Amino acid sequence: MQVMNILVVEDHFLVRMSMKIVLQELYSQASISESESFDHAIATMRGNPYDLILLDIELPGGQGTGMIGRIRQFQPDAPILVCSAADEQKNALAFIAAGANGFLSKTAEKSETVKAIVTVVKKSRYVSPAIQERLLDVATFGKQNRKRPVGIKSLSGREREITDLLVAGKWVKEIAAQLDIQSNTVSTYKARIFEKLGVDNVIDLAKKLREE
Known part of the structure; x- marks a missing residue:
């Protein structure tokens, strides 16, 4: 069975750890990489295909919706789930339009987080009701x-x-x-x-x- 490769792009340690716990419960054999800045994430993506990318939009080196296009240069097929504390009402549609597979609020409960991850891994789109x-x-x-x-x-x-x-x-x-x-x-x-x-x-x- 092929190992699932996941990249978590998040500059806050506790948030990264929380994400990793949920991911490890869902995909126990997954290889999970971490990046604390957008530039480091891009460097990590070169030559390393990922099956899922979790992306914060407020991190060092971030470029708003332009980050999605940059990621697609190196990861054209990887599902991207944006996880952000930014206003969902103002940001979700813009990031979906830019090419992200989903937008999840950081205030979401575990059940919604799991649903969002599973949805985008299947190459479907996820936004809140x-x-x-x-x-x-x-x-x-x-x-x-x-x-x-x-x-x-x-x-x-x-x-x-x-x-x-x-x-x-x-x-x-x-x-x-x-x-x-x-x-x-x-x-x-x-x-x-x-x-x-x-x-x-x-x-x-x-x-x-x-x-x-």
């Missing part, structure tokens, strides 16, 4: 030039559900438990709801609901 909804929204109203709903009507069923829970005073973790989804997914939905309705906090959100 909230980002999947955003992709569907873009496909529905962007490419078809349809008029996009505004205000409360612009919210999806899940977004409206989370809106009601936020206004009812529920915390993100409480909503996640009630809806059986990840806390970071709720946070992404929350940011998306605020963006759609043009509000900055739950008080203004409640006011917006009353007005409509």
